[in-house]
Amino acid sequence: xxxxxxxxxxxxxxxxxxxxxRLAAQGGMDVLVIDKRKEIGVPVRCGEGLGVGELVKxxxxxxxxxxxxxxxxxxxxxxNGREIIWKTDDTKGxxxxxxxxxxxxxxxxxxxxxxxxxxxxxxxxxxDGKGKPTGVKISHGGRESYDVHAPLIVSAEGMESxxxxxxxxxxxxxxxxxDTCYEYEMKPYDHENLIELYFGNKIxxxxxxxxxxxxxxxxxxxxxxxxxxxxxxxxxxxxxxxxKVLLDEFIKNxxxxxxxxxxxxxxxxxxxxAPINEFVQDNCMVIGTAAKQVDPIxxxxxxxxxxxxxxxxxxxxxxxxxxxxxxxxxxxxDKVWRAEPGKVVAERLLLRKVIExxxxxxxxxxxxxxxxxxxxxIMDGKFAGPVTKVLAGRPQLIGILSALIPGKK
Amino acid sequence: MITIKHxxxxxxxxxxxxxxxxxxxxxxxxxxxxxxxxxxxxLCVKICPANVICMYKGVKNPKDLPPEARG
Numbered sequence: 001x002x003x004x005x006x007x008x009x010x011x012x013x014x015x016x017x018x019x020x021x022r023l024a025a026q027g028g029m030d031v032l033v034i035d036k037r038k039e040i041g042v043p044v045r046c047g048e049g050l051g052v053g054e055l056v057k058x059x060x061x062x063x064x065x066x067x068x069x070x071x072x073x074x075x076x077x078x079x080n081g082r083e084i085i086w087k088t089d090d091t092k093g094x095x096x097x098x099x100x101x102x103x104x105x106x107x108x109x110x111x112x113x114x115x116x117x118x119x120x121x122x123x124x125x126x127x128d129g130k131g132k133p134t135g136v137k138i139s140h141g142g143r144e145s146y147d148v149h150a151p152l153i154v155s156a157e158g159m160e161s162x163x164x165x166x167x168x169x170x171x172x173x174x175x176x177x178x179d180t181c182y183e184y185e186m187k188p189y190d191h192e193n194l195i196e197l198y199f200g201n202k203i204x205x206x207x208x209x210x211x212x213x214x215x216x217x218x219x220x221x222x223x224x225x226x227x228x229x230x231x232x233x234x235x236x237x238x239x240x241x242x243x244k245v246l247l248d249e250f251i252k253n254x255x256x257x258x259x260x261x262x263x264x265x266x267x268x269x270x271x272x273x274a275p276i277n278e279f280v281q282d283n284c285m286v287i288g289t290a291a292k293q294v295d296p297i298x299x300x301x302x303x304x305x306x307x308x309x310x311x312x313x314x315x316x317x318x319x320x321x322x323x324x325x326x327x328x329x330x331x332x333x334d335k336v337w338r339a340e341p342g343k344v345v346a347e348r349l350l351l352r353k354v355i356e357x358x359x360x361x362x363x364x365x366x367x368x369x370x371x372x373x374x375x376x377x378i379m380d381g382k383f384a385g386p387v388t389k390v391l392a393g394r395p396q397l398i399g400i401l402s403a404l405i406p407g408k409k
Numbered sequence: 410m411i412t413i414k415h416x417x418x419x420x421x422x423x424x425x426x427x428x429x430x431x432x433x434x435x436x437x438x439x440x441x442x443x444x445x446x447x448x449x450x451x452l453c454v455k456i457c458p459a460n461v462i463c464m465y466k467g468v469k470n471p472k473d474l475p476p477e478a479r480g
Contacts (some may be wrong), residue, residue: 045421088446112413121437158422159422160435165431172426172428174464175452178423178427181458232460234462234463238451238464239455240457241456241458242460244458265419267458267459268458269422269424269456
């Protein structure tokens with residue numbers, strides 16, 4: 001048997017990996033975190049929104065430098081321009097500075113004793129004769145690779161999840177289960193410290209445009225559209241989803257933004273499908289976005305990633321104490337996750353699949369009918385009330401909306 | 410195989426997340442394509458938010474790319 005260099009190797013130093021590392025180290029494990037990026041948190045490829053809930057639950061006090069501004073709630077806008085403003089204590093949050101926030105989470109892990117190595121890429125998962133992971137071949141700064149061994153490998157790789165694939169997890173995404181996004185940081189934009197979301201099949205087919213307020217009259221203005229949407233010709237004449245084209249169109253038609261400057265172009269692809277079937281195998285776990293633990297409605301993954309880091313670390317510590325890293329032992333994390341956050345994610349996925357069938361005219365009816373209370377009920381998974389209200393004015397929607405009513409699936 | 414215009418690439422790894430053949434990976438600070446694994450499905454082209462990926466169906470060796478695609 002090979003000698004172990006660490007108790008656990010975490011691949012990826014994002015919110016999931018850093019949270020896992022912090023708690024595992026605190027629980028007495030020898031933790032190595034590797035991140036392929038030269039700098040933790042860079043490049044940013046995210047709208048940077050995070051609700052207050054998860055940090056409060058973990059007892060973390062976010063330093064001022066980690067966020068650009070605080071938000072009070074959200075403003076949801078229908079195709080006809082009708083707004084629903086939703087602002088309560090539960091809707092507070094931050095627009096983060098991800099570069100600084102992610103690094104802060106890693107620093108917390110380091111303070112608890114975890115070892116973090118940047119610019120270090122996992123090249124290959126090492127396996128024993130039975131195919132169980134025993135370590136990772138890693139390469140620092142593109143130099144010659146070497147082997148590091150641990151009885152537990154945690155993939156917190158995010159969207160790419162190449163090592164998770166090598167460990168046998170089905171992490172590849174279909175076009176239908178991703179949104180492709182483009183985003184500008186823009187200035188000046190007078191905002192009301194609300195997250196603004198614009199819906200409509202013309203504006204953003206199977207997705208939405210977002211305006212996330214930032215400090216000093218700045219805003220992240222972005223769009224996410226279904227990966228299977230075709231709205232442009234790509235290089236080589238291939239038909240595909242061109243989010244930038246639609247975002248530019250939206251900006252051209254927005255009184256405030258049409259003359260604003262762009263300070264940064266960025267983009268990304270986010271998972272909006274179902275989580276992977278199993279999060280664990282013998283000697284390995286997949287956490288966060290790598291496990292597709294992302295909200296299918298808004299594509300947010302930071303809160304879920306951190307929550308999952310807590311759950312996975314608790315199980316890893318138990319496994320470490322019993323020296324048992326079998327799938328059976330690690331499966332508890334899978335069960336705990338699916339019982340709680342998993343339920344919410346499943347409801348949101350159902351909602352997403354219903355929303356994508358709604359026409360702009362029906363959308364307008366829905367926006368004219370619903371209030372902020374209904375919006376809250378929907379986000380809490382209590383669909384019955386709002387659905388009844390919508391159907392009262394437009395019964396023909398029953399075919400689409402019945403999927404949301406229990407027992408009628 | 411595909412080509413990637415690295416200048417415009419925003420390193421979002423969307424292409425590798427949808428690649429069924431694991432033929433695109435981040436290496437160092439850029440995306441790297443492995444033509445020998447590529448199955449010419451074009452999903453990466455369709456998804457790329459920065460529109461920097463171009464597909465050359467049937468080409469397996471970068472030497473066989475048309476002159477404008479090399480470099």
